[in-house]
Amino acid sequence: MLSPRHALDFERPIVELEQKIAELRAVGEAQLGQELQQLEWKAKRLQQEVFAQLTPWQKVQLSRHPLRPFSLDYINRLVPDFFELHGDRAFRDDPAVLGGLGRWQGGQAVLLLGHQKGRGTQENLRRNFGMPRPEGYRKGRRLLEMAARLRLPVVSFIDTPGAYPGLDAEERGQAEAIAKNLEVMAGLPVPIVAVVIGEGGSGGALALGVADRILMLEYAVYSVISPEGCAAILWKDPDKAETAAQQMRMTADDLLALGVVDEVLREPPGGAHRDPDAMAQTIGAAVRRHLDELSGLFRTSVESLLSMRYAKYRALGRFSG
Amino acid sequence: MVWWDRKNKATERPASAPKRSVPEGLFQKCTACQAVLDTSRVVEALRCCPACGAHFAMPTEERIQLVLDPGSFQEEDAALEPVDALGFRDTRGYGERLRLAQEAVGVSDAFRSGLGTIAGQPAMVGFFVFEFMGGSMGSVVGEKVTRLFERAEERRLPAVIFSASGGARMQEGILSLMQMAKTTAALARLRRAGLPYVSVLLHPTTGGVAASFAMLGDVILAEPGALIGFAGPRVIEQTIRQKLPEGFQRSEFLLEHGMIDAIVPRAELRQRLAQVLGLLCGGVP
Numbered sequence: 001m002l003s004p005r006h007a008l009d010f011e012r013p014i015v016e017l018e019q020k021i022a023e024l025r026a027v028g029e030a031q032l033g034q035e036l037q038q039l040e041w042k043a044k045r046l047q048q049e050v051f052a053q054l055t056p057w058q059k060v061q062l063s064r065h066p067l068r069p070f071s072l073d074y075i076n077r078l079v080p081d082f083f084e085l086h087g088d089r090a091f092r093d094d095p096a097v098l099g100g101l102g103r104w105q106g107g108q109a110v111l112l113l114g115h116q117k118g119r120g121t122q123e124n125l126r127r128n129f130g131m132p133r134p135e136g137y138r139k140g141r142r143l144l145e146m147a148a149r150l151r152l153p154v155v156s157f158i159d160t161p162g163a164y165p166g167l168d169a170e171e172r173g174q175a176e177a178i179a180k181n182l183e184v185m186a187g188l189p190v191p192i193v194a195v196v197i198g199e200g201g202s203g204g205a206l207a208l209g210v211a212d213r214i215l216m217l218e219y220a221v222y223s224v225i226s227p228e229g230c231a232a233i234l235w236k237d238p239d240k241a242e243t244a245a246q247q248m249r250m251t252a253d254d255l256l257a258l259g260v261v262d263e264v265l266r267e268p269p270g271g272a273h274r275d276p277d278a279m280a281q282t283i284g285a286a287v288r289r290h291l292d293e294l295s296g297l298f299r300t301s302v303e304s305l306l307s308m309r310y311a312k313y314r315a316l317g318r319f320s321g
Numbered sequence: 322m323v324w325w326d327r328k329n330k331a332t333e334r335p336a337s338a339p340k341r342s343v344p345e346g347l348f349q350k351c352t353a354c355q356a357v358l359d360t361s362r363v364v365e366a367l368r369c370c371p372a373c374g375a376h377f378a379m380p381t382e383e384r385i386q387l388v389l390d391p392g393s394f395q396e397e398d399a400a401l402e403p404v405d406a407l408g409f410r411d412t413r414g415y416g417e418r419l420r421l422a423q424e425a426v427g428v429s430d431a432f433r434s435g436l437g438t439i440a441g442q443p444a445m446v447g448f449f450v451f452e453f454m455g456g457s458m459g460s461v462v463g464e465k466v467t468r469l470f471e472r473a474e475e476r477r478l479p480a481v482i483f484s485a486s487g488g489a490r491m492q493e494g495i496l497s498l499m500q501m502a503k504t505t506a507a508l509a510r511l512r513r514a515g516l517p518y519v520s521v522l523l524h525p526t527t528g529g530v531a532a533s534f535a536m537l538g539d540v541i542l543a544e545p546g547a548l549i550g551f552a553g554p555r556v557i558e559q560t561i562r563q564k565l566p567e568g569f570q571r572s573e574f575l576l577e578h579g580m581i582d583a584i585v586p587r588a589e590l591r592q593r594l595a596q597v598l599g600l601l602c603g604g605v606p
């Protein structure tokens with residue numbers, strides 16, 4: 001059960017009902033059977049109603065939910081033999097970017113990449129809230145190039161507020177590090193599947209996210225700038241973030257409609273954090289299906305795979321004339 | 322990703338100058354050395370301060386005349402028009418913003434490109450129009466940059482892009498972000514085809530343009546004093562809660578940190594470009 005401490009505003013009425021149910025259960029349910037059943041029905045209905053009409057801003061909040069599963073939560077469930085690899089071989093290891101090898105659901109060996117947020121203050125500081133520095137992207141690049149040499153398909157998890165906008169990151173070439181990854185991923189001669197699991201924050205997300213197939217969880221978001229940043233610049237008012245979230249069309253269904261995302265993965269009732277196991281199962285099956293398809297093409301013709309990837313990005317954009 | 326805030330232009334941009342040509346008898350103050358300057362002299366000096374050499378903003382049309390051989394520019398894709406794909410509205414509708422920018426600047430969007438020659442050397446050349454919505458990259462800019470790289474590959478020509486941009490255009494949302502991947506994918510193909518690309522960084526080059534093709538030149542040149550980086554100075558100061566050191570993210574800082582190849586004063590730009598293009602195209606046949 002979700003603790004009220006971690007509940008978002010719109011989750012609170014649901015959580016309060018659930019708490020009441022739990023309390024009733026604790027006192028002994030014999031004579032309360034009927035009431036319990038009614039309450040459970042009510043809680044379920046309420047959750048359905050709330051989640052059926054989530055606003056874009058509520059989805060932004062869900063994508064950043066403190067209990068939302070992170071890359072490692074899925075990798076631990078889907079890749080039993082995960083072997084983490086560290087470092088860019090030049091400067092240092094960046095804990096905000098995760099990389100390693102493992103067999104996807106015990107089957108095909110793949111390279112796993114992802115942004116990694118931390119849970120709790122200490123872990124979050126270590127992971128820098130999932131905001132990579134250049135060495136994180138360069139670790140990613142090193143591993144991508146290795147994967148290409150060894151014919152290992154790539155599965156990448158996207159979950160970052162953005163690339164770290166700090167002095168040291170700029171000094172070491174944040175822009176170049178991101179740019180280089182875009183180039184490497186565009187031409188990487190192995191299949192790439194990216195899954196946007198939480199926040200897709202701008203270029204810092206894209207730098208691990210150029211792929212043959214882009215999957216996106218139902219309540220994940222992906223945008224050119226954070227709604228807060230957009231509001232501060234265009235409205236000159238950070239409190240307009242909710243409006244900006246609406247205007248930017250940053251939800252999974254929006255991105256599917258715009259042709260950016262290939263498939264939206266539905267989340268368990270109440271969101272991925274309510275049932276990480278079920279969410280992992282959905283991701284596991286979908287990624288495996290796409291990997292199988294892409295591996296078929298890869299075996300037949302690497303050039304076709306790369307042409308298909310190029311055509312996918314080539315088609316993005318709307319203009320006239 | 323566009324960090325540019327018009328309110329703070331004066332503080333973030335020491336080298337600012339009037340945007341359009343100015344009649345005789347007008348004066349301006351150099352924002353770098355404080356000298357009072359006759360504006361017609363500034364224009365003659367390629368929009369640089371005759372006293373201290375500070376580089377002010379140069380309108381795109383003047384830039385084209387500066388670097389290309391006279392009459393050699395054959396512009397392509399000028400008819401591409403932006404559309405309001407998201408129905409985006411902030412304090413104004415995006416459609417209206419576009420129309421105002423088009424009327425003010427006289428171009429359809431923030432990038433002009435085509436075939437041109439530099440001291441006789443043909444190249445596919447592109448120029449960001451910073452005057453147009455801060456040179457921000459949306460679908461039209463992304464498409465034009467992509468076509469520039471594709472044509473360079475088809476025609477076996479080098480590519481040269483002059484960047485001046487606040488980054489991806491927010492009003493086209495995720496489509497703008499995807500232009501980073503699209504343009505860079507085209508550049509990756511150009512590179513595999515063994516053709517050179519020179520990136521010239523003007524003031525300012527930040528955000529999604531810096532974090533894609535602008536920082537990927539085989540050779541990267543920059544004008545003196547240009548602001549170049551991923552995040553804007555204001556965002557960084559908010560993040561680290563301290564003032565940035567003098568000269569941070571300027572061309573000279575990037576050269577020192579190994580991010581660019583050379584700083585080229587505007588007066589030498591044409592000649593240095595011709596030289597480096599000749600060398601890059603001079604491999605054993």
Ligand SMILES: [Zn+2]
Nearest residue numbers: 351354370373
């Ligand atoms: Zn001066």
